[in-house]
Amino acid sequence: MKQSASLPRTILAPVLLGVLAVALWQLAVVALEIKPFVLPSPVSIATEFSSSVSSVWTSSLVTGANALIGLLIGAIVGIVAAIIATVLPITDELSAPLVAAASVIPIVALAPVLYTMFGADKETARQLVAALAVFIPVYLNTLRGLRQARPVHRDLMRAYGASSWQATRAVTLPGAVPFLFIGLRIASSLAVISALIGEYFGGPIGGLGKSITSAAASSNYSLAYAYVLGAIILGLVFYVVTLGLEKIVSPHRAPSTGP
Amino acid sequence: SSSGSDDSTDSASGELTPVTLQLQWFAQAQFAGYYAALDQGYYEDEGLDVTILEGGADIVPQDVLSGGDADYAISWVPKVLGSIEQGAEITDVAQIFERSATTQISMKDKNITTAADLAGKKVGSWGYGNEWELFAGMQKAGVATDDISLVQQAFDMNGFLAGDIDAAQAMTYNEYAQVLESVNPATGELFTPDDLNVIDWNDEGTAMLQDAIWADSAKLADDDAYADQTVKFIKASIKGWIYAKDNPEEAAGIVTAAGSTLGESHQLWMTNEVNKLIWPSTSGGIGMIDEAAWKQTVDIAMGTKNETGATVISEEPPATAYSNDYVTKALDELKDEGVDVEGADFTPIEVTLKAGGE
Amino acid sequence: MSTEPAASGQTVAQGQPVASARPAAVSVAGVGKVFASRKGTDVTALEAVDLTIAPGEFVSLIGPSGCGKSTLLRLIADLDTPTSGSIEVFGKTARQARIDQAYGIAFQQAGLLPWRTVRANIELPLELHKVGKADRAARSSELLALVGLSDFADKYPDQLSGGMQQRVAIARSLAESPGLLLMDEPFGALDEMTRERMQTELVRICAETGAAVVFVTHSIPEAVFLSNRVVVMSPRPGRIRDIIAVDLGRAEGRDEGLREADGFFEAVVAVRESLHGESAGAPAARGVDIR
Amino acid sequence: MSTEPAASGQTVAQGQPVASARPAAVSVAGVGKVFASRKGTDVTALEAVDLTIAPGEFVSLIGPSGCGKSTLLRLIADLDTPTSGSIEVFGKTARQARIDQAYGIAFQQAGLLPWRTVRANIELPLELHKVGKADRAARSSELLALVGLSDFADKYPDQLSGGMQQRVAIARSLAESPGLLLMDEPFGALDEMTRERMQTELVRICAETGAAVVFVTHSIPEAVFLSNRVVVMSPRPGRIRDIIAVDLGRAEGRDEGLREADGFFEAVVAVRESLHGESAGAPAARGVDIR
Amino acid sequence: MTRTGSPLGRRVLLGVLGVVVLAAVWELYKALGPATGVMIGDLTVLPRTSDLAMPHVWDMVARLFRPVRSAGDDEMMWQAVLEASFFSLGVAAVGWLVGVGVGMLLAILMQRFRTAESALLPWIVLSQTVPLIAIAPLVKRWGSQIEIGEFSWENWMSVALIASYLAFFPVSIGALRGLESPDVNHVELMRTYSVGWWATLIRLRLPASVPYLLPALRLAAANAVIGTVVAEVSIGLRGGIGRMIVEYAAAAGGDPAKPWAPIFGAVVVGLLAAGVVALIGLALTRYRRGETPA
Numbered sequence A: 001m002k003q004s005a006s007l008p009r010t011i012l013a014p015v016l017l018g019v020l021a022v023a024l025w026q027l028a029v030v031a032l033e034i035k036p037f038v039l040p041s042p043v044s045i046a047t048e049f050s051s052s053v054s055s056v057w058t059s060s061l062v063t064g065a066n067a068l069i070g071l072l073i074g075a076i077v078g079i080v081a082a083i084i085a086t087v088l089p090i091t092d093e094l095s096a097p098l099v100a101a102a103s104v105i106p107i108v109a110l111a112p113v114l115y116t117m118f119g120a121d122k123e124t125a126r127q128l129v130a131a132l133a134v135f136i137p138v139y140l141n142t143l144r145g146l147r148q149a150r151p152v153h154r155d156l157m158r159a160y161g162a163s164s165w166q167a168t169r170a171v172t173l174p175g176a177v178p179f180l181f182i183g184l185r186i187a188s189s190l191a192v193i194s195a196l197i198g199e200y201f202g203g204p205i206g207g208l209g210k211s212i213t214s215a216a217a218s219s220n221y222s223l224a225y226a227y228v229l230g231a232i233i234l235g236l237v238f239y240v241v242t243l244g245l246e247k248i249v250s251p252h253r254a255p256s257t258g259p
Numbered sequence B: 001s002s003s004g005s006d007d008s009t010d011s012a013s014g015e016l017t018p019v020t021l022q023l024q025w026f027a028q029a030q031f032a033g034y035y036a037a038l039d040q041g042y043y044e045d046e047g048l049d050v051t052i053l054e055g056g057a058d059i060v061p062q063d064v065l066s067g068g069d070a071d072y073a074i075s076w077v078p079k080v081l082g083s084i085e086q087g088a089e090i091t092d093v094a095q096i097f098e099r100s101a102t103t104q105i106s107m108k109d110k111n112i113t114t115a116a117d118l119a120g121k122k123v124g125s126w127g128y129g130n131e132w133e134l135f136a137g138m139q140k141a142g143v144a145t146d147d148i149s150l151v152q153q154a155f156d157m158n159g160f161l162a163g164d165i166d167a168a169q170a171m172t173y174n175e176y177a178q179v180l181e182s183v184n185p186a187t188g189e190l191f192t193p194d195d196l197n198v199i200d201w202n203d204e205g206t207a208m209l210q211d212a213i214w215a216d217s218a219k220l221a222d223d224d225a226y227a228d229q230t231v232k233f234i235k236a237s238i239k240g241w242i243y244a245k246d247n248p249e250e251a252a253g254i255v256t257a258a259g260s261t262l263g264e265s266h267q268l269w270m271t272n273e274v275n276k277l278i279w280p281s282t283s284g285g286i287g288m289i290d291e292a293a294w295k296q297t298v299d300i301a302m303g304t305k306n307e308t309g310a311t312v313i314s315e316e317p318p319a320t321a322y323s324n325d326y327v328t329k330a331l332d333e334l335k336d337e338g339v340d341v342e343g344a345d346f347t348p349i350e351v352t353l354k355a356g357g358e
Numbered sequence C, D: 001m002s003t004e005p006a007a008s009g010q011t012v013a014q015g016q017p018v019a020s021a022r023p024a025a026v027s028v029a030g031v032g033k034v035f036a037s038r039k040g041t042d043v044t045a046l047e048a049v050d051l052t053i054a055p056g057e058f059v060s061l062i063g064p065s066g067c068g069k070s071t072l073l074r075l076i077a078d079l080d081t082p083t084s085g086s087i088e089v090f091g092k093t094a095r096q097a098r099i100d101q102a103y104g105i106a107f108q109q110a111g112l113l114p115w116r117t118v119r120a121n122i123e124l125p126l127e128l129h130k131v132g133k134a135d136r137a138a139r140s141s142e143l144l145a146l147v148g149l150s151d152f153a154d155k156y157p158d159q160l161s162g163g164m165q166q167r168v169a170i171a172r173s174l175a176e177s178p179g180l181l182l183m184d185e186p187f188g189a190l191d192e193m194t195r196e197r198m199q200t201e202l203v204r205i206c207a208e209t210g211a212a213v214v215f216v217t218h219s220i221p222e223a224v225f226l227s228n229r230v231v232v233m234s235p236r237p238g239r240i241r242d243i244i245a246v247d248l249g250r251a252e253g254r255d256e257g258l259r260e261a262d263g264f265f266e267a268v269v270a271v272r273e274s275l276h277g278e279s280a281g282a283p284a285a286r287g288v289d290i291r
Numbered sequence E: 001m002t003r004t005g006s007p008l009g010r011r012v013l014l015g016v017l018g019v020v021v022l023a024a025v026w027e028l029y030k031a032l033g034p035a036t037g038v039m040i041g042d043l044t045v046l047p048r049t050s051d052l053a054m055p056h057v058w059d060m061v062a063r064l065f066r067p068v069r070s071a072g073d074d075e076m077m078w079q080a081v082l083e084a085s086f087f088s089l090g091v092a093a094v095g096w097l098v099g100v101g102v103g104m105l106l107a108i109l110m111q112r113f114r115t116a117e118s119a120l121l122p123w124i125v126l127s128q129t130v131p132l133i134a135i136a137p138l139v140k141r142w143g144s145q146i147e148i149g150e151f152s153w154e155n156w157m158s159v160a161l162i163a164s165y166l167a168f169f170p171v172s173i174g175a176l177r178g179l180e181s182p183d184v185n186h187v188e189l190m191r192t193y194s195v196g197w198w199a200t201l202i203r204l205r206l207p208a209s210v211p212y213l214l215p216a217l218r219l220a221a222a223n224a225v226i227g228t229v230v231a232e233v234s235i236g237l238r239g240g241i242g243r244m245i246v247e248y249a250a251a252a253g254g255d256p257a258k259p260w261a262p263i264f265g266a267v268v269v270g271l272l273a274a275g276v277v278a279l280i281g282l283a284l285t286r287y288r289r290g291e292t293p294a
């Protein structure tokens, strides 16, 4: 495996690439006289972003809250379900086709019926869409982690005459944490995207998704992209916070792989 | 325009000029006239080979037009005014719908009969620029956007039916019918118009102009062939709409054949309601843009604030934003051919909606 | 199988307890173990194994891979149950002994919990058995000193070398001062130099704690260096072939010099011959049957 | 460092070629290797190493962990370049020798590609060097017979025992009939019994192919059993402490009996003492310094 | 995921039982739960049980076996749904292929050049936080500018491209991990054979990446399906599940079972996509020998 790259490389290279890409974009828009409704220039997006930063912020709060609630619900249910599936393998076998289906169907397809089931004037449906999207990676990865418990640790617990709850708490759960975080890392930005796409199918106004579409509907693409920028930053914040949480919770284990 | 270069106007040679029309939404009877014109060969008669492009949730027809990917587009005036201010150079060349179809409906027991009654209620809207008449009506009645809780409506009316939305936005030709096609749990029968209160923005005085045919301003000015073609396109389209007026059943069938999956009774209802928006024409013939109506639309667009405090436009649109030149020519030609372009004797048919619009 | 005479200067002691006043540390009587496999082909891992280990005695199990060494150890630890025969640990059933924490155990992998510090790893069994905080800290400090890792108490396992990890595992197995230590190739993953040091270390610790040890190994010199008796096993089905008593003096006296003593080499040769079972056979033929 | 006198009956031959008519198989002259670390603390892995290995000669490298054995082997294999000094393999630069496929190499793990059959694994280097299909098949059959695995040609590595896998790796390293074999603890992962058999096997194969071998190991008996000369290295920085010639007769004559011969034990003792470097020192003190 | 432990028969049986249990729970809750749903304060924690919100299971199934529109001689609902499913599946498959191709190329590039990895990886992660609805219209608009000779860009290609935007991500990450998975041993072995980067890629890195690639391919398939459905709604492509969801929603009030039909279609598409990937996995069994069962 490669050694971890040096600091200038990890920071400088992506920043340079980003700056280059944005510069090319700006240049193309200016040089080719691309109309703003085809593609707004980075400068106009940045200008728009800074001038409407407060409404981007309030929209982000709405969508971010939905994503956060969805992330929490999905993660908690996913973890609990994985623990149940480990303790009672039959539940795992029963739910296998449902989980398999849920992991491949576009969750957003459920958004319209969820609005009907939980109320079109509430954020609940969006939170559930996010929660469902989060549930799958968290459940699958946690389950894998729980089953990963090394035989030597299991033997050790038996040798200590530990109760099954003691064994679960001392060995199985902590051992599953890195896997849980693999799931959470995938889930974090997924939660934001799902909550945002959920807005597409109705519900109270105010979120980023709705703001993007209504700005675009009146051809105000600079504003639309300012909101998109907000969405990107929001997704990034979720991802980074999850990453940071992982570093805090598990400072002393082999680095787990995965995005 | 891929084939042929200059001979596009040369309809005598039998070569048809390819023309694309961008709709605002999926195929449905809202666009019955264009589909009828296509089906009945009216476009072909004018030497046009028309392709109709359907819309989608994120398709902004006026941007497709100004981006050069369509020759004409159907869109609402208030939505386009915003785009024009953002730099789109397009012109309203025929105002097909003379009246607004947007209403705010509510269950009788909610007692919402005027815009003023909306205060403190959960009010639905789709957004996407469909909300301006509502806001204008509220503003006129002294209801601030903060006084209501605004809910974005989904692609269905379930939110309204379940009571999540007190007053829902409904087009007379579509969502209103969707409600009437649903079972009223209280009676076990379908809802009837008696179960509902309707706020009609035409009556409230905040109606804005809706479906219009838009064309590229620059090409209209510089490209004579395009200008001629525009007249032809308007003329054939108007003939389509006249066909829809006279043959609503057939027109509905044509739209369904074009791929709409709406139920039969719903499709016919929509055709009939759309006809009511056009006929009889009081502006001197279908497609003529009424100065007063245009001004009302522009005034509302400049004076109405949405929930974020923004207005549609901040200044008067340029003069190129609309032109009666082309529709006048088209109407003249039609009148010469003895066609009735005002439909003064128009009488809508009676449509009975079935459950689910079947 | 073949109970051939042992090599020069060694006594063969088949299943004989060294002392019999106190109950034996381990007493294995007629134990067999059959693993039922799903395909119907059962694996007989152990057959008719008799073995008695006195308190304080150090016994190594040696034998080719798959001969059932680990299985036997796991049966004693009650991590598995025998198909036939009986096992007693300090006069109790294996199960009771496990519940009473009569033994400590260490495996080939150190098996430390990566999310616990060295100290917390050592304290794990105490914690599970509700030993108070202060007592735990006192005991773990003692054990850390014993294995020479006092400076590393607050490090995490991934910050330790393999040998150090193994020492932590040994400290952990000693946490509840068991009278019996079960060790399954605990030095298997170490390099020879570290290994020799760990052996010396283990001899010292055993001498200090007076625990009996059942020690599984693949290394003949290791077995000889450490043990009072070396149990040589034969495979398929696992049986005890020979028990070779090694008399290299009391544990306290054993040191590096011993490894170069004549007695050491003789014992090594005796174990080697017993292990290969066929020292009289033609070595040339062996090149073919080397699976 | 301390070039103390060798043990009884052994000759110390520091960097002396055994034969000098043909170019030496390996000739290492004044080689040093410094690993630059990011934190600025450089690690001197090797310093002033001189070593010449004659064609057909079997030389083992032994020394404590981290003394640079693998590093030296990797330098010879041109998997890394020395910081100072020069290395020649059959009179060519190490780089040229690698490109010319002058050596075969085997590591501690067999390193077989799991998705290739045993035969396909052995044929890998031939395939990469565009040897024709028929020739490849012929050569791999030959090698399979040599390592006694003809019946396993179409099995996959995971269907083989560790020892068998290691034999496949050796067959692979022999595929292009190299004059030099480089082996880094190839038997490290095997149990002692299998290991002894593999050693016998390797002695036979080397005798048949006449290849020179550089063999890294941690096991003194292994080094002694296999080698013409044992190179003992000392750590930090890695240097050659002693080179101990072992004279146990020609390879063909070596068999299991040898392991119990007096000469064998004497050589073992000699290497042990050289290795510990301080056989005169107090062994008791060592228990403390065991990191 | 599913362990290879239990026999297939049992797995299928329990799987079917699981679906039955779900249906039973649905009906049970529908029978017992309040029509307005279970509320805690202002929050609906359990769904409403009205026919509008939760149609009977049998109604949803029966709806599949009635024509799309009762009047006229329309095809059966299940036929229509299946057709739409296959349409979407086809588009998603194209998107998946493009995504897999791009993902692999990126992974290989990043494996080859460390700087490329440092520079690209953060942006690849970032790319997935861009909401689809922002790029869908862009792609359509740019796509429609493309016209090269006989080839002209069609709407379904825009949808496929959007699907590929979601699909490439797991592939690039998974493949990168896979390409970097070979032991140092193996890599050095190739060096001792003095073969170049390319031969190492073909003979070592690609085969070794298979166990990492397969789950990535499955994720990519799921993502491609999601991308397809959302993009179909977004740019209004006719013929697929996405558009069907919007169209059938209009009938929800009078025909509550109707909107569920395309949802079943979406399940079918997802399962078929996963099935295809499973088949690919089967074909690559040889390269999965080293895989440890999870």
Ligand SMILES: Nc1ncnc2c1ncn2[C@@H]1O[C@H](COP(=O)(O)OP(=O)(O)OP(=O)(O)O)[C@@H](O)[C@H]1O
Residues within 6 Å of the ligand: C035, C036, C037, C043, C044, C045, C063, C064, C065, C066, C067, C068, C069, C070, C071, C072, D191
């Ligand atoms: N859980 C099990 N199920 C089935 N067979 C088993 C099980 N555990 C061990 N065996 C079989 O029992 C026999 C003895 O195994 P055991 O692990 O005790 O050998 P060992 O002597 O410890 O070998 P090694 O030296 O390789 O560790 C082997 O043939 C093995 O395949």
Ligand SMILES: Nc1ncnc2c1ncn2[C@@H]1O[C@H](COP(=O)(O)OP(=O)(O)OP(=O)(O)O)[C@@H](O)[C@H]1O
Residues within 6 Å of the ligand: C191, D035, D036, D043, D044, D045, D063, D064, D065, D066, D067, D068, D069, D070, D071, D072
């Ligand atoms: N790539 C490298 N970068 C930095 N230091 C290295 C590198 N490779 C080896 N070293 C250092 O060089 C020294 C010698 O390492 P080497 O692997 O050659 O030892 P060894 O004798 O093979 O040890 P072992 O018996 O454990 O295999 C060690 O101190 C090691 O930390």
Ligand SMILES: [Mg+2]
Residues within 6 Å of the ligand: C069, C070, C071, C184
């Ligand atoms: Mg074992």
Ligand SMILES: [Mg+2]
Residues within 6 Å of the ligand: D069, D070, D071, D184
């Ligand atoms: Mg090494």
